[in-house]
Amino acid sequence: MLNVFDIVKLTKINHKEIDSNQIVVTDGNGKPNAVLTELLNDVVSNMQLFVNMTxxxxxxxxxxxxxAHTPLPADVLDEYEKILREPIYEINFVPKRGQVEVVVGEG
Incomplete structure (x- = not known):
């Protein structure tokens, strides 16, 4: 089963790495999860600033x-790990908004 990291690593929009404002975490009913979305957006922002994803x-x-490249404390990295390892149940592409909805809970 794919996880959130796999989606972030593999998804491109217009041949560019996914941007933090282009990914939203939802539950199985399509309801956005603001806490997980904010956490994932933080991960993606730091990836873009400090890491060569290739x-x-x-x-x-x-x-x-x-x-190695950020002053992030261990507890923050632990939270990053939790969201990145979260299993994916569905992916929904929203072309009009240039967004990818990652479904992390079953409906």
């Missing part, structure tokens, strides 16, 4: 790179 192939690689 050299990253797993969650552990990403966490090591963020640990």
């Amino acid at each position: 050299e990253i192939y797993a969650v552990d690689d990403l966490l090591q790179a963020l640990s």
Whole structure:
């Protein structure tokens, strides 16, 4: 089963890496999860600033790179790991908004 990291790593919009404002976390009923979305947006923002994703192939690689190149404390990296390892049940592309909805809970 794919997880959130896989989606962030593999998804491109107009041939560019996904931007933090282009990804939304929802539950199985399509209801946005603001807390998880904000956390994932923070992860993606830090990835874009501090990490070359062409050299990253797993969650552990990403966490090591963020640990080495940012002053993020261990508890923040732990939260990043939780969202990145979250299993994906569906992906919904919203072309009009240029967004990807990642469904992390069953409906």
